[in-house]
Amino acid sequence: MVSRGRRSTPQRVIVAEALAAARRALSAQELHERINAGHPTLGLATVYRALEAQVQDGMASRFERDGHVSAYVACDATHHHHLVCTRCQRVEDLDETVVAPLLSSVGRTHDFQVDHAALDFYGLCGSCRKRAR
Numbered sequence: 777m778v779s780r781g782r783r784s785t786p787q788r789v790i791v792a793e794a795l796a797a798a799r800r801a802l803s804a805q806e807l808h809e810r811i812n813a814g815h816p817t818l819g820l821a822t823v824y825r826a827l828e829a830q831v832q833d834g835m836a837s838r839f840e841r842d843g844h845v846s847a848y849v850a851c852d853a854t855h856h857h858h859l860v861c862t863r864c865q866r867v868e869d870l871d872e873t874v875v876a877p878l879l880s881s882v883g884r885t886h887d888f889q890v891d892h893a894a895l896d897f898y899g900l901c902g903s904c905r906k907r908a909r
Contacts, residue, residue: 782829790815791826792835792850801839801847801865839867839896857894861901870897 782788794811795802802810808823827848830836834853838846839860849858849867857870879890900908 782833787818787822788826788829790818791823792830795827795830795836795848796850798850799866801841801849801860801867803841803845803847807848837867837896841865858896859901860896860898861904862898863900863904866901866903868901870895 790811791807794807798807798810804820804824804827807827808818808820811818811823827836827838830850831838831848835851836848837851837858838848839858841847842862847865852869856872857875859868859870861867875893875895878895879893882888883890
């Protein structure tokens with residue numbers, strides 16, 4: 777397995793599989809803790825490097841949590857936008873059709889051709905709002 781010229785290693789595969797299984801945004805430390813039980817020799821620095829490689833290759837997205845902590849979520853390599861729950865860290869893809877009118881408006885209003893956009897919306901998901909009541 778090769779991604780953008782990067783050689784696939786067992787460590788990268790372990791990190792990618794663990795992130796995909798999480799189904800929510802995790803920090804490198806949280807992911808390392810999950811992986812550590814089954815792979816105690818896999819170091820935190822290796823997890824960081826593998827996550828950054830996934831971000832660069834479009835296989836993961838990085839989000840910023842409070843306190844400037846990065847969290848990561850596995851992604852489809854195609855372009856999309858996200859809804860990020862700041863409480864449970866669940867990440868949901870936002871369909872391009874929702875964002876398209878905004879991008880079109882930006883283009884018309886500012887005479888600007890948008891070639892690429894990355895929009896992440898942060899807030900509380902429905903489940904977390906219900907629990908808070």
